[in-house]
Amino acid sequence: MIKGREIHLAARPVGEPRSSDFEIVEVDVPDPGPGEVLIRNTWMSVDPAMRPRMDDTPSYAPPYALGAPMEGAALGEVVASGVHELEPGSVVVHWLGWREYALVNSRHARAIRRVDLQLAPPEAHLSVLGHTGFTAWLGLFEIARLKPADVVFVSGAAGAVGSLAGQMAKIHGLRVIGSAGSPEKVSHLLDDLGFDAAFNYRDGDVMELLREAAPDGIDVYFDNVGGRHLEAAIDSMRDHGRVAICGTISSYNVADATQGLRNEFQLVAKRLRLQGFLMRDHLDRMDRFLAEATGWLRDGQLVHRTTVSEGLENAPDAFIGMLRGRNVGKMLVRLDGS
């Protein structure tokens, strides 16, 4: 019997997660039954949206159970298979990360997807060609429905989704403004990713900083942050502006939020549309996204940065660090032995 380690949720965090909220556990790895696939994970993703599922409150998916493994996107190699089309050696992405070995039931819709390492290295399939890139693409094209001449503002713009959203808007020839949390990240946006303007939101009042960066206003806001950033974006919005709400990371670690959106009337006055979205409602668009993103990647139009942590045991710290903004681009964990 193979043994494998996995990360369990040991306690529900109050505010910022701590290392003690996680526990590393060694378990027996079962053989796959019919319809099941056993995967040795080599890469896993840590994403901001995992944080809300650590709370015991309604969210986009059931809360992670205490004493059970965390979940999240991962990439690995099939080592034993009860599914004809997924022979051992296949490289796949799936949703049972935070563990060395994952037993995935392939009958769940989109539970597992084979990837092509000829197109891009493994980590790209958890970022630019994976859920991160797809989320950026959906927010811009399906939710905000970019139009020619839109001015686009992206928050968390040096992060996994934001960095791709900003670049995709640039590929479409639009003016793009980004916010990030350090001078180095701001330089990265301007020098490496081609943003037209960028600011460090820690430098002052976000509303003022955005007004300076976008003196003529914005039409689209790709929101990864919420809170004061959303308020600032509404303030700078031109009539008929659209907000694609991908995440609200500023609220995730706040146990008792006391501040929120204070300029609601502008939603009426400017006839704004705010729309939250999740990838899983749009899976029929995945192939279209992959075709476009693969082309951009091949042509060098998309710069793809990762911040990599080594070893399953460091996944909690990678996750905590990502929530603090320690990453540039996609935060990933490479598992031992890959």
Next chain:
Amino acid sequence: MIKGREIHLAARPVGEPRSSDFEIVEVDVPDPGPGEVLIRNTWMSVDPAMRPRMDDTPSYAPPYALGAPMEGAALGEVVASGVHELEPGSVVVHWLGWREYALVNSRHARAIRRVDLQLAPPEAHLSVLGHTGFTAWLGLFEIARLKPADVVFVSGAAGAVGSLAGQMAKIHGLRVIGSAGSPEKVSHLLDDLGFDAAFNYRDGDVMELLREAAPDGIDVYFDNVGGRHLEAAIDSMRDHGRVAICGTISSYNVADATQGLRNEFQLVAKRLRLQGFLMRDHLDRMDRFLAEATGWLRDGQLVHRTTVSEGLENAPDAFIGMLRGRNVGKMLVRLDGS
């Protein structure tokens, strides 16, 4: 030369408007030139959305100028005309209320619209068949896009727009929940307007009150209030819910808002859509609305209540009282001599 009285904005209110923010002024009334129509106003409307225009901040229209007349919907009779199709005696609605005589330039799009008193009495053309009814209809059908089996929540439900929105949703066979600010208004919603459930938002925490009134959740929120009501609606929303934001009256008199939306992540988790709207973007739908609403009115399906104040000099108090919720249904002012 005819003389007429008008209400000027004398000072910009801080918080709740006071009588001293208004001034009554007698002016000479000019004769109409080519393209102009002189109207003796007999009814005028006071609407919540006038409040934001009293501030010197960006809004859906330029702020009212200090020392100049207020503006708003009004109904009157043409007394002299420089426009062939609008002969003296025509009854019209237009946007230059707050004055006894209005000189309207008919060349501005939709500046003036002739109404048919055979269909309904004058006051109905400033409410159920006017901008109020049209706004209710747009919010439900063009913005929230009601679907069969939707559960609909309306705030400010005893007010001008809310009372019509709730009834229109009932006409479409949907379950409708309303909030209002007094026990009498709650009885009105339940007994006169056919709402399925209703609560007095002053009875406790709006979030709890709505959870009790809609234990299975809501799909559509017609928002006249904003603030805590919007937060509560988001809390009770089912997946893919829609919010039509018509107004945010809870914020209008708040000089320095410190509270606001605190559950933004639910916008993502539930994939909600919030959309602010203004009538003027949808004028091409006016004829369709009028055809439907006229039918409902004739069939007795729409109950239409007004709260009427007498005399131009009482318009400021009517407006201030409406912002305090003193009205049931549409708040109107009947001008002297009508």
